[in-house]
Amino acid sequence: QVQLVQSGTEVREPGASMTVSCKASGYTFNDYYMHWVRQAPGQGLEWMGWVDPNTGGTDYAQKFQGRVTMTRNTSITTAYMELRSLRSDDTAVYYCARSSPLSGSYYFFDSWGQGTLITVSS
Amino acid sequence: DIQMTQSPSTLSASVGDRVTITCRASQSIGTWLAWYQQRPGKAPKLFIYKASTLQSGVPSRLNGSGFGTEFTLTISSLQPDDFARYYCQQYSTSLPTFGQGTKLEIK
Numbered sequence: 001q002v003q004l005v006q007s008g009t010e011v012r013e014p015g016a017s018m019t020v021s022c023k024a025s026g027y028t029f030n031d032y033y034m035h036w037v038r039q040a041p042g043q044g045l046e047w048m049g050w051v052d053p054n055t056g057g058t059d060y061a062q063k064f065q066g067r068v069t070m071t072r073n074t075s076i077t078t079a080y081m082e083l084r085s086l087r088s089d090d091t092a093v094y095y096c097a098r099s100s101p102l103s104g105s106y107y108f109f110d111s112w113g114q115g116t117l118i119t120v121s122s
Numbered sequence: 123d124i125q126m127t128q129s130p131s132t133l134s135a136s137v138g139d140r141v142t143i144t145c146r147a148s149q150s151i152g153t154w155l156a157w158y159q160q161r162p163g164k165a166p167k168l169f170i171y172k173a174s175t176l177q178s179g180v181p182s183r184l185n186g187s188g189f190g191t192e193f194t195l196t197i198s199s200l201q202p203d204d205f206a207r208y209y210c211q212q213y214s215t216s217l218p219t220f221g222q223g224t225k226l227e228i229k
Contacts, residue, residue: 035218045166045209045220061217095165102171106213108156110177112165 002026004096004113011119017084020116022096029077030054033099035109036070036081038092050099050107051079086120093117124148124212128221134229139200143224145193145210154214157186157195160207160223169208170195197226 007021022034036048049060051070058070069082079096094116097109125148135141145155153173158166168177170186173193185196197204205228210221 044222045211047218047220059216097165100168100171103213104154106154106216107218108168108171108211108213109158109166110168112167115165 002098002111004098004111006094006096006113006116009117009119011121012086013122014087014120016086016120017082018086018118019080019082020094020096020118022079022081022113024077024079024098027098029072030074032101033107034070034072034079035097035099035107036068037095037097037109037112039095039115040089040092043092048081048094053077053079083118086118088120091118091120123217124151124215124219126210126212126219126221128208128210128224130224131222132225132227134227135200136229137200137202140196140198141200141226142197143195143208143210143226145188145195145221147191147193147212147214150190151212151214153189154212155186155188155193156211156213158209158211160209162206166209200226 003025005023012018030053033050035050038046051058053072067084072079096113098111099107100110127146129144155173157170160166169180174186183198207223207225209223
């Protein structure tokens with residue numbers, strides 16, 4: 001079965017960077033875009049972008065352009081999301097999520113990682 | 123960006139009740155709509171896609187409908203497992219957006 005296992009909780013100071021990893025198993029990693037979605041405490045879900053594991057191509061929400069980089073390592077079927085210049089309002093749970101093969105032109109998400117809490121605080 | 127608005131924000135109901143959650147899009151999205159359930163401290167779980175297609179394993183007491191800008195998620199005969207938060211998400215454009223969520227709580 002599809003499994004996405006993320007790295008653990010982290011605390012960062014304002015201005016620092018953070019990287020979350022997402023190890024995929026149970027399917028052909030290269031075949032489906034990996035997305036990142038975040039959820040601030042008590043808030044809703046916010047899409048951040050995707051990485052194409054096959055080509056390394058990316059697309060980011062405009063809000064995060066210039067601050068986020070999504071990459072992948074196909075040899076270990078792992079996707080990464082780096083967010084830089086962290087602010088207190090980046091405190092959130094960050095999820096990786098796989099595009100469903102039934103998505104069509106755009107994306108909904110049929111498998112999610114367990115989430116990684118990133119706290120930004122001095 | 124397409125804005126998604128859910129109502130109500132909170133819905134109180136009892137086991138056995140029938141409830142409906144509404145999701146409205148700021149512009150037409152056809153049937154490019156998904157619904158997710160999220161329990162506290164857990165990741166969202168896909169329940170419905172293409173507005174009305176149930177994901178494998180989702181009980182048939184859940185029903186999705188709608189087209190264009192107005193969509194509904196109906197749960198008939200609520201079970202204890204159904205009390206959670208529900209989100210709609212449009213995937214009509216390259217920028218997926220979610221509703222703010224509806225908390226379904228026990229009355």
